[in-house]
Amino acid sequence: MDNIISLPTDLQSVIGAERIDFSVISKRNQPLKKSLVPIAFGTIWTAFTCIFVFAFLGPLFKGEDATFKVNGVPTTVSWDNFQPMLVPALFIGTFVLVGIGILTWGIYSILQKGGYFVGTANRLIRYRKGNITSYNWEQFSGNMEINNKNGDISMQLRTGKMVSNRNSPDIFVPDTVYISGAMDILDIEKICRKRIKENNPM
Numbered sequence: 001m002d003n004i005i006s007l008p009t010d011l012q013s014v015i016g017a018e019r020i021d022f023s024v025i026s027k028r029n030q031p032l033k034k035s036l037v038p039i040a041f042g043t044i045w046t047a048f049t050c051i052f053v054f055a056f057l058g059p060l061f062k063g064e065d066a067t068f069k070v071n072g073v074p075t076t077v078s079w080d081n082f083q084p085m086l087v088p089a090l091f092i093g094t095f096v097l098v099g100i101g102i103l104t105w106g107i108y109s110i111l112q113k114g115g116y117f118v119g120t121a122n123r124l125i126r127y128r129k130g131n132i133t134s135y136n137w138e139q140f141s142g143n144m145e146i147n148n149k150n151g152d153i154s155m156q157l158r159t160g161k162m163v164s165n166r167n168s169p170d171i172f173v174p175d176t177v178y179i180s181g182a183m184d185i186l187d188i189e190k191i192c193r194k195r196i197k198e199n200n201p202m
Contacts, residue, residue: 007116007127008127010127010132011118011127011132014125015120015125019120020119020120021119021120022118022187022188023116023117024116024179024182024183024184024188026113026114026178026179027113027151027180027181028113028114028178029112029113029114029115029128029178029180030114030178031147031152031154031178032150032152034109034178037106038102039106039110042100042101042102043103045095045098045099045103046100046103048099049095049099050096052092053092053093053096114179114180115127115129117182119188119191122136123135124137124177124192126177135157137195137198138200139158139159140155140156140158140177140192140196141156141158141174142156142196142200144193146186151180151181151185152179152180152181152182152185153178153179153180153185153188153189154177154178155176155179155192156174156175157176160172160173160174161175
C-alpha cells in the first residue's frame with residue numbers, strides 16, 4: 001500500500017522507527033450492521049411498549065377519564081386521581097425508557113468515529129480520541145470477516161470471554177478489532193493476514 005496518511009504527532013511518537021505497512025482512518029467505530037441491530041430492536045421494543053402506554057393512558061391524553069380493573073374491581077383514573085395508575089405507569093414507563101435507551105445507543109454507535117489504524121511489522125496500533133491501543137500480531141487468531149463494499153474488516157483476537165447459555169454448553173466469544181469504512185480494505189486484509197501468519201505462536 002502506498003497511501004500512508006498523515007498521523008497525529010503522539011501516534012507518530014508511539015510508532016517511532018517502525019516501518020509502516022499501512023495507515024488508514026476508520027470512519028466508524030464498528031460495522032454498520034452491528035449498529036442497525038440495536039436500532040431495529042430498540043424501535044420495535046419502543047413501539048410495542050407505546051401500545052400499552054396509549055392503551056392505559058390514551059383517554060387521559062384526550063382529557064377523558066380512564067377505567068381499568070384493579071384486583072377485579074373497576075377503577076376510574078383521571079389526572080386529579082392518578083394514584084391507582086402510578087405503579088402500572090412507572091412499570092410501563094421503565095420498559096419504554098429501556099427501548100429508547102437501546103435505540104439511542106444504536107444511533108450513537110453509528111456516529112462514533114473509528115479513529116486511526118496503523119499496521120507495522122510487529123503490531124496493529126489504534127489511535128482514537130487520544131487513546132492508543134497496541135495489538136501484537138500474535139494476539140490475533142487469524143479469523144477475519146471482510147465486507148469490501150462497506151470497507152469493513154473484523155479481526156478476532158485469541159482473548160475473549162465465555163458466555164453462558166441456558167439450554168446449551170457455554171461458548172467462547174472472542175474479542176474483536178473492527179476497522180470500518182476504510183479505504184483499500186482488501187489490501188489491508190492481505191497485509192494483516194501475512195503479519196498474523198508470520199507471528200503465529202503455534
